[in-house]
Amino acid sequence: MIGKAELRTYFATPVIVAELTEAAQLNPALAATIRARAACAASVEHSNLGGWQSAWDLADWGGAEAKAVLDTAKDLATRATSDRAGKPVRVAWKMNAWANVNRGGHGNEFHTHPGSFWSGTYYVDDGGIATDPSLGGEFEMADPRGVAPAMYAPALSFAMPGGQSAGASELIRPKAGLLVLFPAWVSHAVRPYKGTHERISIAFNLSV
Secondary structure, eight states, X not given: OOOSOOOOOOSOOOOEEEEOTTHHHHHHHHHHHHHHHHHHSOOOOXXXXXXXXXXXXXXXXXXXXXXXXXXHHHHHHHHTOBOTTSOBOOOOOEEEEEEEEEOTTOEEEEEOOXXXXXXXXXXXXXTTTTTOGGGBOOEEEEOTTOSHHHHSOTTOOOSXXXXXXXXXXXXXXXXXXXXXXXXXXXXXXXXXXXXXXXXEEEEEEEEO
16 A cells, blocks of 8 residues: 655756736737838848748847847846755856748747757747647747657657656647747757748847
8 A cells, every 4th residue: 555645756847937017018019019020131041941030130120119128038047046955046148039020830949949948939920839739830849858768659648747748749829929938958849830821039048
């Protein structure tokens, strides 16, 4: 017989999903600024599979709205960071940030962001995904433990929160005003967007 038992989830991967309260005021102007930039600047090629991606200089041309989002991201990262003893720290974050515009069929292949501590994304326009999940375009994170949990017995999973994605991936559906913060070493991708509008986001890296 079993006496006292407790569930301990070690080696957790922190992913923070937050809604910006001022999104309705920020997003229209931010979307217009990004569209104007996309109309006059060539796309860079990194992990993007189609679509338009700016250079890493969003902070220079994104205006007050981009600054508000990026400052919020820095503050959130600081609150989610401690020293090795678990005590709060103040970090002078270095940031690079860029904008993304995805249309039908566009996405991003799996990749990581070396040289950074936190990475994140903010959804300016979800392209209708929030109300119609069939449009795809989800943010996808691969299990950092690799495929091992699914190799031996792929039909089995662990009876605990998050256990069903062991060896696979987790999805976050875009929603305008949503900010996602995650460790830069987490392998992530964007599934193809199937809508007819534009899925607009900004992304950023935070290093020390």
